[in-house]
Each structure stands twice: as C-alpha cells, then as structure tokens.
Amino acid sequence: MQREFFGNSGFRSSDKTLVEDAKRPSRPIYRAIVLMLFATGLLGMHVCRLVQLQLVEGKQNRERAENNRVRLVPMPSNRGHIVDRQGKLLAANNLARSVYLWPKEQTPEQWKVTAEKLSPLLKIPAKEILEKLKQVNPQSYRPVRLRQSLPPEVFVPLAEQAGQLQGVEVRPEANRYYPEGSLAAHVLGYIGEATQADLKAHPEYPMGMIVGQMGIEASSNSKIAGVWGDRLIEVNAQNQELRLMGEKPPKPGEPVQLTIDLEMQKVAEEALGTRRGAVVALDVKTGGVLVLASHPTFDPNLFTRKISKDEWETLQDPENPFLNRALQGYPPGSTFKIVTSAAAMESGKFSPDSIVSTSSYITVGGIDFNEHSGGYGDIGFREALAFSSNTFFYQIGMSIGPEQISRWGNRLGIGKDTNLKLLGLGGGDYGQIPTPEEKEKIYKEPWYVGDTVTTAIGQGLVLVTPLEAAVMVSSIANGGNRVKPHLLTSMTGTPETQPVATGMKPGTVAAIKEGLVAVVTDGTGQGMNDGTIPLTGGKTGTSEVIGQKSHSLFVAFGPAEKPEIAIAVVVENGGFGSVAAAPIAKEVFQTYFGKSKKVNESVVITP
Template structure:
C-alpha cells in the first residue's frame, strides 16, 4: 500500500523570512503598542494646546487677530489761533504732510530695511524712527509720526519705495504757523512734540505719544485753551495695509482761539527800534497793565519748531547768544530809573518833604566807599525836580542814607521789585531786592549804609526786569496804582481789578510827575522831545556792569496829563548813556503808537 505524498510549497528565496517563534511575534505587538502610545501622546498634546488656546487664551488671541486687521488713526485737533488786540493773526495752523509708521504692521525680518530706507528719505537718524515706535510698542495698532512737514520729493520717494516700506504711510495734518516769523517770538513761544519725560508727567491729563504742545510763551501759558480734543477713526485694513472700511470715528474738537493784548504794529516798531542790540523793549497800558509790545533780542523764528530741527540749525541758534531768553523778564541793575523809588521813600517818610533842598557833591563818601556824581563835579544845591532831571547820584544817595535801608527796601518791594509781576509767561524772573538777611546768608556779612546808598541809585545787589521797571513808571503815570501786567484780557474784569493802590500822598505824586516831566524838558531825556509824542515824561539810567560795558535804560509815559502808554527800553552792555542810547528807542516806539492812533489802519 502506497503512502500519500503532499506537495510542498517552496517560497522564493527573497521572501523567506526569519523563523517565527512565540518570542518574535510578541516583539511585533510591542512595537505597535509603542507607536500607538506615542501617537496618542502627540494627539493629546495637540488637543490640549488647542483647548488651551481656545478656552483659556481665546479672548486674547481673538484680540490679537482683530488688531492685525483693525487699526486706530488718531485725528489731532486743530490748534486754536492766536490774534492780536486788533484781530490780526499771530499764530495759526497750516496743512502739511507727515510720515507715519504702523508698529503692528512691521515684520521682524524687514524692519531694519524699513528703518534704513525711511531714515535715508527723511534725512534723519535711524534712532528718530526706532525710538518713538519702541515707545509706542511694536504691538500698538496706533500709527506713530516719525517725520513732519515733508517735502514733495520726500512724499514721492516714500511712494516709490512703498514695497520696502510696509506699514509706512503719508497723511495730512495741521502744524503750527507763525505768519510774522520772528515778530513777537518771545511772547508767542512755540510748539513741539512731547518727549518721553514730558509725556510721563502729562499722561494723567490725557496727553499721548506724538502730542504737540506749547513749549514757551502764550502757547505754553494757554495750552489748556489752545489744545482742543483728539478725535480718530477705527478702520479695517487688508493684508496690504490698505483701509477697507471705517468702523467708527470721533470728530476732533478744535482748540479755542485766544486774543492777546499785543499790538502787532507796535510790536514791529519795538523790534525795529531795538534792532540788533542785545536787550529788550516793553510797552504797557499804565491804566491796567495790558502788554502792548514786548521785544527781546537776540530772537528766533518759531516756525523752525514746526518740523524737525537739525543739530546744525540748533547749534547755529545757540551761537547767536541765548535767543530763547526773554530779556524783558530777566533781572539787571536798574540804575537811575530806580530813583523814582528812592524819591518816593524820601517823600513818604516825612524826613524829606517836597520842598527839600540838598547840596550835591563830586563824591558822597560813606565809610570806605565813595559814590561819585556822574559829572564828577556836583550840581550845587538841588530839590527833587532838578535832582531827577539831571539824575544826581549824591542827592538821591543822601535820601537813601537818611531814610535807611529798611524803608528803602520796603518801598522797592511795594513797587513790585523782588517778586514776579504775575504775567502769564512762566519764564519770568523775580529780580532781587536784597536785605540784611539775604546778605548774611550769601556773604556772611551785615547790611551796611554803603549797601543802602548803592541801592538808592539802582546799583549794588539790586536787580530788576524791564517789565518791573515799566510797572514802576505806571505808578506816577496812573495816579499811584501798581498794575499787574497781562497778555489776555478777562471780560469780567475792569481796570480796577488789574491794579492796587500804593496809597501815595497827593504831594508825592505831584513831585514825582513834575520831576519826570522835567527830565524830558530840561534834563537827560531830550530825545523824547518830538512833535509826534504828546507831553512825555520819563527817566534815563546808566548802570555799571563790569566786566562789560554799561547797560543803558530809559522809561517814559505819555501823554503827561492822561497817560496811555508806558515804554521802557533796555540795552545790555551797550555802553553810552541811557538818555542818548535808550531814549531814542523809546521815542521811536512812542511815535509809532501815536501815529497808529491818529491814523488807524482798517
């Protein structure tokens, strides 16, 4: 019986695998299990992250996504206009093109290229672009101004290089304009962009990065009125940064206009009279203290601050000798103009009544000092009128010595010396009326009779501003009232609200007025004898100012019987006498005032 033979399947050699055992089968299952676990872990991690982003960070991510397509375009308000007393424009706004950067639209890999190209076009340092953007934050949806008052060539270049300047655009804004250029610069001031320190101080008042604010003068003093309120738009942009639609907007509210007491024609006349002399001229209404003109030289054009100031421009300005200092508000020795105070102290004390006659000398010797008469000979016996007309040092030195330092100091302070007048300009200095306490503190030495005599002729430690001297001249002009200078009228106030009585005796006022009139008719003020000036009265002054040349002063008011204007001229280190140098400057301003009054312009 034959055995059945089963055929055997023979596999190709290439497909013959290893011999399978129970051990090798277990390893295959283990590998699958491991791969499965890894996959589950990966999927679980991704799922957890998605859940975190959706549930925990969902609102934040939504906001970021919105910011990528929704941006804010602030609309700066138009700043209020400043007018002179006759309604003529002193400061306004004009349209100009400004370059802006959208921080949120910048890409990390192209930001450096954008900065370099934009800095090249605007001709500014790269830091002037990086710093404001960094201050705003690269996630800020609000655009940042990096270049103002662009030229046509710069605007064209930004458009031509738009492919390299993603997130950069040009828009129109209002910038400050001063149509009369440097005329009235120290009164008007200028505007400028807030720096980081100023922003930190003003943020609580609603200021923001890029705000333009008043930095000096009326622009600074009345910032709260001129500023206005910001508006803006919330817009949706596409991937190219182009505005797709406006989502919402708030209209900007223009600032309030401000009318100041300055007279543009008189201001021009004052600046022309001052010319290139370093100094100041002040003109006020003696009845209420309204400032009609205030010139200071050297000066500047405030329009330069409406765009970026280059280091070269700034260096050139500083080389002109502190052009931003308003010398009408800085203290200098008032010289013989101060004799109005000395005469008042003598008359009011009762020790030297109106009929006083005193001898004058070549020198008045006190202790180790000698007060010289300016003519080096003396004038013989003199009364108040003659002594003021010829500006006798030894006459007024005897008055000062007789009344004593405390009385003289008291009257100086009653006239307003040694303290700010109260004008709105923040740069005003108080001047100096020294006393025993001050001298001991500064020099560890007591007040002496010599100090009193020096003060009696406006020398020594005494410092007065041209504006303070104008306030002093207003006292005899208006009948004994100290006025408070101001630049903006308050409709609710009358003349009496701007002044206070010094309670001078009628006899004191009579002597002062006759004395100041005699200065012009018979003394050192002959330069004011002009047909164009009705009956002026005034006083000259020449102050020693070592190591430089003497300062020249002259103050006057007119008409004598019913004064309308007080003018004070001061020339710093000019040399020459006050009557011969500063007197003609005062005459020129007064002639312009009365010429304008008699021939008013429409």
C-alpha cells in the same frame, strides 16, 4: 540586395532590438506616473501647511489678517489760533504732511528692514525709527508719527515708495505756523510732541500729541490744544481706504487773544535790532502787556518740524536766545531814583518841596562818590530827577536808610510783589533791593554805608527786571497804583489783575511825575521832545558793569497829561540811557500815537 548579419546566438541583430523594445514601457505612461507622484507630493505639502496654519497657528493668523486690514486712524485736532489785541494772527495752522508707521503691520524683524529703507528717505537714523516703535505696544491699533511737516524733497520720494512699504503711510494734517517768524517768540513759546513725562501726566494724550513746550503755547495748552478724534477704517494691501467703520470727530482748540499789540511789538524788536536787551510796554490802567520783546531770540517755526544739526547748534549760542531778558534782573541805574524819591517823600523826612544842596562829590567812609558835573547847587526833587543828580540822592538815601528804600521799591513792583505767574510764561527772575539783614543772609557780608549810597542811585546790589521797571513807572503814571502785568485779554479787568494801591500820597505822585516830565523838557531825555509824539515823562539810566561798557536804560510814560502807556527799555552795554535806550522808546511811542504824527499840546500835569 539586402544583407543580413548573424551573431553567435543565432538570432539576427534586428530581431534582438525588437524584443528589447517590446520589454520597455511606453514613454507617455512613464511621464504620467512621474507627474502623478509629483502632484501628490506637492498636494501633501500644501495639506500639511494648511493644517499648520489652520490648526496650529490658526488663531494667531486670523487675528493678524484682521488687524492688517483695520486701522484706528488718529485725527489730530487743530490748535486754536493765538492773536494780538486787534485780532491779528500770531500763531495759526497750515496744511502739512506727516509720515506714520503702524507697528502691528510688521514684525519687529521686518521693521528693522523697513527702517533701513526709510532712513535715507526721511534723513533719520534707522535706530531712531526703531526707538519710536519701541515706545508703543507692538499690537497697538494706533500709529506712530515718525516725522511731521515733511519738506517737498522728502515727501515726493517717500510718497512714491510708501505704497510698497507695508505699515507706512503719508498723511495730511494741520501743522503749527507762526506767520511773523521770531516776533514775540518769548511770549508765544513753541510746540512739540508730548514727551514721555507729558504722556504719563496726561493719560488721555495719544502718542504724537502736539503740546505747548514754552510760553503761552504751554500755559494755555489745555484751551488751545483741543481733543483728538479717531477714524476706524478698512484698508487694502496698498494702504488704500476701503470703507469707514466708525468715526469720532476731533474737537478743535479755542483761540487765545493776547494783550500784545503786533505793530508795537514789531517796531520794538526792529528798533532793538541785533543788540542784546529788552523792551516792555504796559497799559498803565489795566496792566495789560502791549510789548514784551527780548533779543537774542529764536524762530518757533523751527520746532514745528525736525530741527537740523546746524539749527540746533545755533540755538545753543552762548548769548542764549531762549533767555527772556524782559524778566532778567539788571542794575537799574538812575531809573531807580523814582523809587528813592517816593521812599524819601513817604518817609516823613522830606516833602515834595524839600531842597538839598548838591556838589561835585561827597565823601563817605573815606570814599568819594562823584556827581555827573560840578554839582547843581540847591535843588528839589524836580531838578534832581531832571538832571539825574547823584549827590542829591546819595544824601537822601543815607537819611532815610536802605530799609525804607527797599520797602517802597517792593510797593512799586520790584521783587515778588509783581506776580510773574499772571503772565503764564514760566520762569523769570525777580528784582532785588537787599536790606542789611538780607545782604548778610544772601552774601554773608556786613552792610556798609557805601551800600546805602549806591542803592540810592540803583547801583551796587540792586537789580530790576525791565518788566518791573515798567510796573514802577506805571505806578507814577496812573496816580499811585501798582498794576499786575498779564498777557491774556480774558484776564483784563478781573479781580486777580486789579491794580493795587501803593499808598503814595497824591503830592508824592505829582512831584515825581513833574520831575519825569522835566527830564524830557529840560533834562537828560530831551531827545523825546522833538514834536513827533505828545509830551511824555521819562527817566534815563546808565548802569555800570565792571569790565564792560555800561548798560543803557530808559523808562517813560505818555502822554504826560493823561498817561496811557508806560515803557521800559534796556540795551546791554549800550552806554548812556539817552543814547541807546530812549530812541527805542520813542519809536514805540510813535507807533502807539500814530506813527510820527506831529502834535503840539499844552500840558497840565495831574497826580
């Protein structure tokens, strides 16, 4: 039986509930109204945003959209190869990968975030990345090369994320490569990105242009570099190329051939080893440089990529690996007696047949100047050169005077008469043979008779570079002409490298040449006469260095009968010339003449 309950109002409870339910709107209608209001509001927001984008920021955003999908991609030109006189590669190119940033594809604020992401991948501080971007117009179509020649440990993780980083691209391109490492580094030089000064001096250079910074790479850059090209392309958001819109192909650089002989250069550097010094070899007829070695040295491959901190610190070594010691002045020691001999015979006071008495020492101004031994008795120029008699040349020097010695030193190639600009290496020193007037001007000191004595044997104030020493001995070897050293085969035989007559009489040349051959057959350089090379002529030298072991020097030409090459060697603190320097020259001769081929020749000395 159903029971009903009545309240005070007189209505039944169930009837009241029915009335209230009738007054409420139905739930489906309520939901529809809410959804309609929400949709209307959302649509209104979109309309407002579209109005802002189209009307307020329309032009800016249309430009941004267009720019984000169009790129002007630089096409670096391949640098021309550098080869030796036989066409063997000294500098070439290989395929590498570089990372580029497109400045306009992100705002400066966005690039700050991207730089933080790239920094650990590229192992470059974020600040350095942002500095690169600041160097260009933010709206530039051209990219900025951030790092080149990426190693695998950098390239692989970067390539995996590059597609997710807007405006970042890894691209393949040619990179400079030196197949022989540090060989002939002071000749070849090295490359690097154009500096701000380079870009200012050459407005045609694009950002990231690779230019020579030293050596032949720098002096022949206009020929080697070539001209960059461009590709105008359209890409999507994933950096994928959609279509080519235009292209200007790059123009590759031209090759450059050097007079350097790779095998001779290699032997010279290996023979020099870890010792400080230099080796120079010249063609005595043309002045072409066959060898120009200097140690310590460096590997130019380091500059084809980002240099590590440790590598950079190594290059700051106190022994200065960038110093080209072939163009550095050294006291020439007894090798300078070639100059004193020429000056004496050309002075009119001495002839090729002159005889001078030697002794264990001579006293000048109360100072004893010693001989190597107890003296050699009465000797001429041949014996004086062969046995390197000091007292012979002391007396010769005092008789002819310092001005005459300086004059003939210059004529034989010591000092500014040797044009370093023809080498195209930049820098370098000139030797010096001061006169009394020049000493007063340079050192603010008077000239003493003792200065003349020491000058005559290549000590005191005299300085000669290894290159100049090679020119000096070439002047004797070729019959009296001063050659003009150069490194480009294209310069050989041209008017600017034509040898210059020194004015030496044939008798003077013949007497000195005979004395230099006697050095090898009978004197201080007999180690050169072991049958492994044709007979040569040479002169040993040992120059004193205060507080240190003496420098070792040797100059030579060969073959003795019809000379073809001249060599000069300096080994710092190497001791006697016959001990350290001469063996290096012999190894270079052996390479030139066929690597230790046994020969036996009868020799007739001709002027």
